[in-house]
Amino acid sequence: MFGRLTPVVKNLLLINVVIFVIQQLLSSEAIIYIFGLNNIKSDYFYPFQYITYMFLHGTFMHLFFNMFAIFIFGPILEGYWGPKRFLIFYMVAGIGSGLLYSGIEYFDYKNTVDAYDNFNANPDARSYVDFYESIYNLDNKQEAQLMQEYENASGNPTMVGRLKNETREVLMRIKNIPTVGASGAIFGILAAFALLFPNTQLMLLFPPIPIKAKYFVLIYAGIELFQGIQRAPGDNVAHYAHLAGALVGFILVKYWQSKNPGTY
Structure with a gap:
């Protein structure tokens, strides 16, 4: 052979x-x-x-x-x-x-950076979901879960700050994934x-x-x-x-x- x-x-x-x-x-x-x-x-x-x-x-x-x-x-x-x-x-x-x-x-990373910047400048449930949507195609259930996650944190600056840190970590992680x-x-x-x-x-x-x-x-x-x-x-x-x-x-x-x- x-x-x-x-x-x-x-x-x-x-x-x-x-x-x-x-x-x-x-x-x-x-x-x-x-x-x-x-x-x-x-x-x-x-x-x-x-x-x-x-x-x-x-x-x-x-x-x-x-x-x-x-x-x-x-x-x-x-x-x-x-x-x-x-x-x-x-x-x-x-x-x-x-x-x-x-x-x-x-270009994919640029779109994600733009979504990240938007969430940090205008933190709300929609911009939080949009950040993850810039990385993955989310189904309705996943989108609803992210919406609820932000709603649970809203009104609590510490919790919102934690979500901001999480999105930053995700951004850094996808930037540094080698092919x-x-x-x-x-x-x-x-x-x-x-x-x-x-x-x-x-x-x-x-x-x-x-x-x-x-x-x-x-x-x-x-x-x-x-x-x-x-x-x-x-x-x-x-x-x-x-x-x-x-x-x-x-x-x-x-x-x-x-x-x-x-x-x-």
Whole structure:
């Protein structure tokens, strides 16, 4: 089975696994904060993170599924393009995903800062809910709970002050959540595979049914878009980074096709 591994794919798998093992051995959050991709407004942000973030992973399953995708799709693309072009594609998709996601994060964070400033300047139940609404999509029950939480505190300056401190802590926390993983580059690979081999039959694991590559990637991207729009509390997946990687991969393949139409 491992005989099918191509040189760049083999090295990517090795590098990612070794780095993950180092993460586990050191058990230090400092690695994530230094080398993960931080919000550009964060004190922990450094430009080199656009490269390093894609070689870190948060959990074993995060690593496993990303490496599984490289193992399945990477050798085919590397065999088609050659090692040099495949590595260029992988890095451009990963870096491009990070850059686009930084832009999305910047505007999301700006909206949250505006909501935070409004709550501190004009503290009431509505502005309190609006602050959390700028981060998550709240259902009616969650909104009512937040409304009631503020109403219980209103009239008591100490309690209102406590809510202000809580919102400040939330603001600082979301500013300093680093993004890690090869998923942006992986989605670039998926987009490229769907463009170059659209009718290739893939076998899903769950459920075990065949599906053409073009439909698989479109459905997967649609799910990511839906989950990104949902902004569910507790969802710590960077869905828009995945979509950004797919977009960069799509654009790069189309660019190469326009430059070398006879080879595609």
